[in-house]
Amino acid sequence: MNPDRPTSFAARSLARLDRLQWAAVVAIGVALGGGAGGAGFFLGEAPAWAIFWLALFAGIYWLGYTATPVFDERRPDVSPPRPRRVCDGELLMVDLPGGDFRMGSPASDDLARDDEKPQHQVTLAPFRMAVTPVTAELYREVMGQASTGDDPPVARLPATGVSWLDAVEFCNRLSVRAGYRPCYSRGLLGGWRCDWRADGYRLPTEAEWEYACRAGSTSRFCFGDDPAVLDAYAWYEGNAKGAAQPVATRRANAWGLYDMHGNVWEWCWDWYGSYSSRPARSPRGPIRWKFWAGTRVLRGGSFVNQPASLFVYPPALLRSADRFDGAPEYGHGHFGFRCVRVPPQHVDRSTH
Incomplete structure (x- = not known):
């Protein structure tokens, strides 16, 4: 009880x-x-x-x-515990529980765009996510060079100017440094493929990213629907003065994750494509056979409103369900990423 x-x-x-x-x-x-x-x-x-x-x-x-109850009589007797923080190699991460959630935006949301619909049921397995985006300092240590937007790198600023290809390469190198099996390898046609059974670091899938951002919420933002509260949780066009800001200097969401709204757009694994209304289990985005064409998904919004959306209400770009995409070979000054990996107890070691 x-x-x-x-x-x-x-x-x-x-x-x-x-x-x-x-x-x-x-x-x-x-x-x-x-x-x-x-x-x-x-x-x-x-x-x-x-x-x-x-x-x-x-x-x-x-x-x-x-009297009208102040608390909900239907509230379960046992509240879900806050995810556990762990030091994983050179990253501080949280173990997120698997579960079901509604991905995307409902038809009733007047700020939602067509690519966020239809809202659909998704089931995910447990995974571990970094508390913050990868910092410029760690990026330089691992890659041997500064990210495009940070030369010299400033401690605690997120790595910026990072392409999807750079982020994938970083995940592999960091995995090797930590003694894990890298997730990514080159396919026969030159594209990257992911070994989902490997215990190394990787980019989150789009579904994993939204699930982590929401942290159990069903509102537009992790904290509710009121954009006036964004200043407390996000660095964005309204307060960042046109530049990336040190990570973890705004409030974390309910699961202890910082900068899920704003600061830098974060790369996901998935190719960009439309949603299906069918329930999905651990979706990994649409399959593409032409690896040299197409765009990859970015999530979360950034410290600046992207030029392609100048006429979009800026806070709308920071909503949990908002989507953006970019060519994997290009890293703009407001693009970054964060890492995830499979928790040790869920790793398939049959092929080790």
């Missing part, structure tokens, strides 16, 4: 009251008790204090029973 939840009938009744209801209860209880006590005193039928307190508590109990 949840130790914070009242269990007795009387306790549940009293727990229903908010501050205004408590004020009303006390006022009515005092009035009823005072009237009854005064009558008892003058009529001599019962001790004044006994009738007073009896009427007072009766009023509190009755109003507590009929």
Whole structure:
């Protein structure tokens, strides 16, 4: 049972009251008790204090029973635990639980674009995600050169100007440094393929990214629907002054992940394409046979509004379901990425 939840009938009744209801209860209880006590005193039928307190508590109990609940009676007894943080090689990560969620935007959302629909059910296996985007400092250590937008790299700034191809190469090199089996390799036609059974670092799938960003929420942003709250969670056009900002300097979402809204657009594994309305299990995006054509998905928004969307309300670009895409060989100044990997207990070691 949840130790914070009242269990007795009387306790549940009293727990229903908010501050205004408590004020009303006390006022009515005092009035009823005072009237009854005064009558008892003058009529001599019962001790004044006994009738007073009896009427007072009766009023509190009755109003507590009929008041609108402050908490949801249907709330499960056990709240889901906050994901566990782990030091994984050179990255601080969180172990995210697998589960179901609604991916994309509902038809009723007037800020949603067509490529976010239809909203559909997705089931994901557990995975581990980095708490922040890859920093410029770590990028230079691993790759032996600064990312395009950071020369020299500044500690705690996200790596920027990174192409999808650069991000994939970084994941492989970081995996080798950590003693893991790299996920990515070249296919026969020159395109990259992913070994999903490997224990190395990789880019998140688009579904994994949105699931992690939402952190259990169903609203436009991880914190709700009000864009006025964005300043607390995101670096974006409204507060970043046109430049990337140090990671983890705004609030984290409910699962302890920073910069999921804003700062830099983050590359995902998936080729960009339309959604299906059918439920999906661990989707990895559309299959493309022409590896030299097409664009890859980016998520999260950035410190600047991209030129192609100058007429889009800027906060709309930072919504959990918003999508963007780019050619994998190009790394613009507001493109970055973060790493994920399979938790150790879920790694398939049959081919090691």
